[in-house]
Amino acid sequence: MSGSGEFDYIxxxxxxxxxxxxxxxxxxDDGAVLTPPEGCDWAVTADTLIEGRHFPHNEDPALAARKALRANLSDLAAMGADPHAYMACVVWPETGREARMSGFADGLALDQDIFSVHLAGGDTTSAPGPWMISITAFGAVPKGQAVRRSGAQPGDQVLVTGTLGxxxxxxxxxxxxxxPAKLDADYLARRFTLPEPRCALSGLVRQHAHAAIDVSDGLLADTRHIADASNCTIELKLEDVxxxxxxxxxLLQQPDRSQALLELVSSGDDYELVLSLSADAARDFIGAASRLGVPVTRLGEVTSKGDSQGGLIVLMDGEPITPSSFGFTHF
Known part of the structure; x- marks a missing residue:
């Protein structure tokens, strides 16, 4: 995108x-100058969404913008960070660019009000296609309190927020x-197009969790990331999803309940949180999240510390099963 149109839009x-x-x-200016709140570090994350890959062709541009921003805010929540600012880089497709531009800014404005974040900068350009949105988000977290994937400990319980699939x-x-029936269809469409990042829980995450991750690629894949980073074994009970x-x-319409559950937990884009916490912390986290209106479920436990690399064991009614796929992967 070049000429006065780009600068007028900015x-x-x-x-x-x-x-x-x-x-x-x-x-x-050429860039932003940001300082974290006193006593805080920055948690920084970035995601790129591509039309036809991460959101459908001809998606409402406001919804595409909001999903791109929310995917990043979900990462911040998993680290126990409070949203502060973000940068947006956009590659507009040459065909249909004008129709997308207004709705894109409208969508960002809506979510800025909801999540108390501000645009700090970025870049805009154009190409033959597809439409690409890249967001880099900054979250503030008290120094030394960022929650990583690598802190899970034997004896921890594994919790997940919300619902999956x-x-x-x-x-x-x-x-x-x-x-699906219309009411179901409306609900499922919203869950796909407009995820709900658990930013309200960021303080609880840093207060209670040993490890956490957001469910973007699927429950199994993302929980295995915790197991690998923490060099431990995690057991998940599929029947408790x-x-x-x-x-x-x-699920009631599917011929094989176990395989159907595996499909649900490997489909991705849930943007819920998976957490590893001590038994006492898990109890406190569940109670506090409930008071904020967020349901939390116990799904398993951290069973051991490995010698070199962690792993994930998936159980169905007490018996281990082998998933054919753990989740979404780009290549």
Missing amino acids: RTRLAPLSLGLPGAAALT DAGLGLKARQGLHA PLSKPARHW
Whole structure:
């Protein structure tokens, strides 16, 4: 994107998104100058979403923008960080660019109000396609309190927030592979297009969790990341996976319950949190999250510390099963 159109868009639609963040200089400088709140570190994360890969072609541009931002805020929540600012780099497709630009800025504005973040800068350009949105988000976390994947300890309980598999079913419905009733369809579509990052829990995460990760690639893949990083073994009970009513309705229609559950927990895009906590901390976390309106489920435990590399054991009614796929991978 070149010429006055790019700069007019930045001045009129993007620069207002930086108001309230003095270091962004209203997007008139080569970069932002940011300082974390006193006594805090930055937790920094980045994600790229591509049209046709991470969100459908012809998606509402406001929803695409919000999903891109929320995917990053979910990472911050898993680290116990509070959202502060973000940068956005966008590659607009040459065909249909104008139709996307206004809705994109509108979507970011909506979520800035919800999550108290501000645009700090970024870049815009254009290419033949596809549409690509890359967000880098900054979260503030008290010094030394960032939660990593590597802290799980033997004896920890493994918890997950919310419900799993809804986004995957929402994608199936969008692709015509699942035909839910209207109420179910509306719910699943929202879970796919507009995930709910658990930012409200970031303080609880850093207070209680030994390790955490957000579920973007699927429960099994992401829990295995904790096991590998922590050099431990984690056992998950598949029969305890929390499901929404629409997901339970789908499950009842499947011929093989175990395989259907495996499909739900490997579909990805849930943006819930998986956490490893001591038994006492797990009890406190569940109670505090419940008071904030977020359900939390015990799914398993950390059973041992390995010699070199961790692993994941998936159980169904007490018996180990071998998943054919652990989750989404880009290549």
